[in-house]
Amino acid sequence: MLDMLQYKDLDSLYAANLECRACGLRQGCKQVVISRGNPAGRVMLVGEGPGSQEDEQGKPFVGPAGQLLDKILAAAELPPEDVYITNVVKCRPPGNRLPKADETRSCLPWLERQIELIAPRLIVCLGALAGQTLISPDLRITRDRGTWSKYRGIDITATFHPAALLRDPNLKRPVWEDFKVIRDFYKRMLREE
Numbered sequence: 001m002l003d004m005l006q007y008k009d010l011d012s013l014y015a016a017n018l019e020c021r022a023c024g025l026r027q028g029c030k031q032v033v034i035s036r037g038n039p040a041g042r043v044m045l046v047g048e049g050p051g052s053q054e055d056e057q058g059k060p061f062v063g064p065a066g067q068l069l070d071k072i073l074a075a076a077e078l079p080p081e082d083v084y085i086t087n088v089v090k091c092r093p094p095g096n097r098l099p100k101a102d103e104t105r106s107c108l109p110w111l112e113r114q115i116e117l118i119a120p121r122l123i124v125c126l127g128a129l130a131g132q133t134l135i136s137p138d139l140r141i142t143r144d145r146g147t148w149s150k151y152r153g154i155d156i157t158a159t160f161h162p163a164a165l166l167r168d169p170n171l172k173r174p175v176w177e178d179f180k181v182i183r184d185f186y187k188r189m190l191r192e193e
Ligand code: SF4
Pocket: 017, 020, 021, 022, 023, 024, 025, 026, 032, 089, 090, 091, 103, 106, 107, 108, 110
């Protein structure tokens, strides 16, 4: 078991994460995909795992789902310079399947240390897996999206993954409802600083 506290800053954490082979996903992907956005950002978005374009480019959410996410963020007036984006697992699952429980468990210490070092003000889970990992194992995204709780003192909520919107346009409305609340939370946070 790695001692994550030995990584005192993001550079050392990223360098070690890039060398990780703690689960089988690393064998089937091209590279470890850690993040994009501003590590000093107040808002942290957590998805599930890299897809094929993310695996190619080494950044999360750069494929069609990522482009949709960027549009949602712009509509919700969340400035890119205040947003940091990552995934629960850092290596692409084969065939874009969901990460398995043991893979998620293996990768979780990286995410936990990432959150500690980033220290965001707000975490938005994108999809059920992120919500189940950071909010509650019992989370059901259809039932629990848009509800708010705390992750180690940080405000946290969950909504559908943008890839789900691409498959089912009916989800656009609930996601927009969730992001309107996130927008209002963000604006209130800025006012109160
Ligand atoms: S998915 Fe996470 S735990 Fe598995 S090899 Fe990649 S970085 Fe390591």
